[in-house]
Amino acid sequence: MTTAIITASNILCAIGRGSPQVWASARAGIARIGDSQLLDRNFDPIQMGLVPEDALGMLTPDIDRLPLPARARRMLRIATPVLQDLAIDTTAPLRLFVGLPQLAAAEAPWLRHFPNYLQMLTGVPIDATNSVVIAKGRAAALLALEAARDALRSDPSSPVIVGGIDSFLDLHLLGVLGDEGRVLGPRVMDGFIPGEGAAFLALSAEGTGVAVNGVAHVDDPGHRYGSAPARGEGLAEAMHLLRGQLQGSPPPVGVTFAGFNGESFDAKLWGVAQLRHRDFFAPAMAVEHPADKYGDAGAATGAILTALAATALGDGSRSGSAFVWAASDHESRGCALLSSTGH
Structure with missing residues (x-):
């Protein structure tokens, strides 16, 4: 692969x-x-x-x-x-x-x-x-x-x-x-x-940098503008798909770059996902939610968070694997796992 x-x-x-x-x-x-x-x-x-x-x-x-x-x-x-x-x-x-x-x-x-x-x-x-x-x-x-x-x-x-x-x-x-x-x-x-x-x-496909170990998404019918109950399960389901892609044993997630934008709606998504996949995260995991510094960047969110995660792993300021997630106003929930190619 x-x-x-x-x-x-x-x-x-x-x-x-x-x-x-x-x-x-x-x-x-x-x-x-x-x-x-x-x-x-x-x-x-x-x-x-x-x-x-x-x-x-x-x-x-x-x-x-x-x-x-x-x-x-x-x-x-x-x-x-x-x-x-x-x-x-x-x-x-x-x-x-x-x-x-x-x-x-x-x-x-x-x-x-x-x-x-x-x-x-x-x-x-x-x-x-x-x-x-x-x-x-x-x-x-x-x-x-x-x-x-x-x-x-x-x-x-x-x-x-x-x-x-x-x-x-x-x-x-x-x-x-x-x-x-x-x-x-x-x-x-x-x-x-x-x-x-x-x-x-x-x-x-090759070279030095930060590896994308897995990336997945699901469509969550319980989104902000949907008619289905908002159970907050979409991110957890995307994580399940992501974990199914992983080969070997990537380092435990040492940092999460979260797609929070300040609204409470996404807190349920993250809470359900973190609870169902608690074995995936290191006990001392850091959570970065930089939108509180620059506001909601909309469709740029996933790219900015991934770039920041790659930078943090590349300069050694964060260790382990980096988990990135973002949720749209509508059905899309996406996540990715990154790790340094030095691992």
Whole structure:
């Protein structure tokens, strides 16, 4: 079985640019969340975790002329410097597996063209024909990681990139979430702070880096907007599938990078999963939930957490295996297990 190795990663979010800087900021407890210029329906400023304007890429005239919504434009500007700065060999076309927000194709036809737009903006050669867009929200990048690992098994000679991009800086989206009482504020305690970000990872079938020992996902009918009872079992079921993939005896999970966004809904998912798989975790396991520093990064969540986990294992600041999980607002729950190739 081909092992997927993360050979490089890059991140851009409110607390930094580059995986080492973002990880250092998260470990230091540095938060970049503040009042935005947008107001909620009670005329209170909406707190957000936004990428500074001078860190964003610029749209080319060809892209700028396209009838793209503001959210898509913002996402492209966030993603451009991240992909451009990823330490990869760009002599061959890259297969891109990217996680994006969960939007209907009819509502957002631009989603399927995202790899083409990134190629136009960055100059990075992307094999658009063999690239995959997964529009599934927070867990999307973990689903993309699963698809990318399968692609490496089929063709280990061709480079693979996994990514996730999103932004909540969208008036319509914030209005909908505000009406649902989900945006944290003076009158909402069980809510989240909207954020944004992008992360990309380079995967290879061999080399040095951090190994992806397993990655799995399930569709949980008991999601936030579903009609089935929310029993919180989806993540536990995904972990069961993941553990069935493991070969040998990877080190006990020493750190979990959790997809919490500040809302209580996901606490049940994690509680059920941790209880049912308690033998999987080291007694002194650390739990990292960096969204409290940069806000909810939406569909970038899975990619950012995976990049941070790979960075933590790579620099030795965390030991054992690293477990990563993320849950979307809708049915997708994804998880992955990483370990240093030194083990």
